[in-house]
Amino acid sequence: MRAPCSPPWQRHIGWAACSWGSRADRVQAPRGDSTTRASWCATRLAIVTEATSPSPDDLSDDHAFAAWAADQAGEVLLQVRAESGLEGKELKDAGDAAAQELLARLLAEHRPDDAVLSEEATDDKARLDASRVWIIDPLDGTREFSEPPRDDWAVHVALWEATADGGELTAGAVAQPALGETFNTGAPSAIPPRTSERPRIAVSRTRPPAFVQALAAEIDAELVPMGSAGVKVMSVVRDVADAYVHAGGQYQWDNAAPVAVARAAGLHCSRVDGSPLVYNEDDTSLPDLIVCRPELADQIIDFVKRHGTD
Ligand SMILES: Nc1ncnc2c1ncn2[C@@H]1O[C@H](COP(=O)(O)O)[C@@H](OP(=O)(O)O)[C@H]1O
Numbered sequence: 001m002r003a004p005c006s007p008p009w010q011r012h013i014g015w016a017a018c019s020w021g022s023r024a025d026r027v028q029a030p031r032g033d034s035t036t037r038a039s040w041c042a043t044r045l046a047i048v049t050e051a052t053s054p055s056p057d058d059l060s061d062d063h064a065f066a067a068w069a070a071d072q073a074g075e076v077l078l079q080v081r082a083e084s085g086l087e088g089k090e091l092k093d094a095g096d097a098a099a100q101e102l103l104a105r106l107l108a109e110h111r112p113d114d115a116v117l118s119e120e121a122t123d124d125k126a127r128l129d130a131s132r133v134w135i136i137d138p139l140d141g142t143r144e145f146s147e148p149p150r151d152d153w154a155v156h157v158a159l160w161e162a163t164a165d166g167g168e169l170t171a172g173a174v175a176q177p178a179l180g181e182t183f184n185t186g187a188p189s190a191i192p193p194r195t196s197e198r199p200r201i202a203v204s205r206t207r208p209p210a211f212v213q214a215l216a217a218e219i220d221a222e223l224v225p226m227g228s229a230g231v232k233v234m235s236v237v238r239d240v241a242d243a244y245v246h247a248g249g250q251y252q253w254d255n256a257a258p259v260a261v262a263r264a265a266g267l268h269c270s271r272v273d274g275s276p277l278v279y280n281e282d283d284t285s286l287p288d289l290i291v292c293r294p295e296l297a298d299q300i301i302d303f304v305k306r307h308g309t310d
C-alpha cells in the first residue's frame with residue numbers, strides 16, 4: 001500500500017504500473033520505428049486513465065474540465081517517461097502522441113460540439129467559425145520532457161469563446177506533472193508577495209531572445225533560463241520569476257492556456273509592444289509576449305518601444 005501522503009499522480013502511477021504487471025513481467029514497448037512505438041504507448045497508456053474520471057456533473061464546468069484533462073494527460077506523460085524505456089526523439093514522439101491521443105479523446109467524449117486547435121493535429125479551419133475552440137499543447141517543453149529528471153515541461157488546455165467583438169480565453173489549465181501541480185482558472189492562484197528585490201526574468205533555456213539580455217541590463221534584472229512556455233508563465237505565478245519575456249517565434253498553443261491562468265491570477269499579459277494577445281486567429285503564429293507582475297509591465301513595454309526586439 002502506498003503512503004497516504006503521496007500526491008494523486010503518484011498514487012495513480014502506482015495503480016497504473018500494477019495494472020501492467022509487476023516490474024519483472026511488465027510489458028515493454030515493441031521494437032520498431034518510433035511511430036509504431038509511439039502509437040503503442042498512446043494506446044496502452046490512454047486506457048489507464050479511464051478509471052479516474054470524475055462525475056459528469058463536475059466536468060460540465062469548463063474550468064474543472066480543463067484542469068482534469070490537463071492532469072490526465074500529465075499522468076500519461078509521466079508514465080511514458082517512466083515506463084516506455086524510450087529516449088531522445090523516440091521519447092519526445094511517444095509523449096506528444098500519447099498526450100495528444102488522450103486529450104483528443106477526452107475532448108471528443110466530453111465536448112463533442114467544440115472545435116480544437118492542437119499543436120499535434122491538423123489545423124481544421126472550421127474553428128474560425130466556431131463559437132468555442134479548445135487550444136491545446138499536449139506537451140510543451142518537449143525537449144525538457146526527453147531529458148529526465150528535468151521537471152520543466154507542461155500540458156496546456158485552454159478554451160477560447162467568441163464574443164460580440166472577437167473572442168477571448170475563458171478557461172484554462174497548465175499541468176506541471178513533474179511537480180504534481182495543475183494551475184487553472186477555476187481556482188485562480190493568489191500571487192505570493194514578491195520575494196526578490198531584483199526582478200527575475202524567465203527566458204527560454206535553449207533560445208533566449210538577445211534583446212532580453214539588454215532589457216535585463218537596463219532594469220538590473222537577473223535572467224532565469226528554463227524550458228516550456230507554460231512553465232515560464234507559471235514561474236511568475238509561483239514567484240520563481242517576476243516576468244516572462246519572449247520574442248522570435250511561438251504559436252497560439254504555446255501560450256493560450258498559460259495566459260488564461262496568468263490573467264485569472266491578476267498578472268499582466270500582452271504582446272511585447274503592449275497590444276492584446278489575440279487567439280483563434282487564422283495564422284497560428286503568436287510570436288511574442290510578456291507575462292509579468294503588473295508593476296513591471298510599463299518598464300518592459302517602454303524598453304521594447306525604444307529598442308525593438310532585434
Ligand atoms: N523561436 C521559436 N519559434 C517557434 N517556436 C518556439 C520558438 N521559441 C520557443 N518556441 C516554442 O515555445 C515552447 C517553449 O520553448 P522554450 O522552452 O524554448 O521557451 C516550445 O514548444 P514545444 O515544446 O511545444 O515545441 C517551443 O517550440
Ligand SMILES: [Mg+2]
Pocket residue numbers: 119137139140141229253254
Ligand atoms: Mg509548446
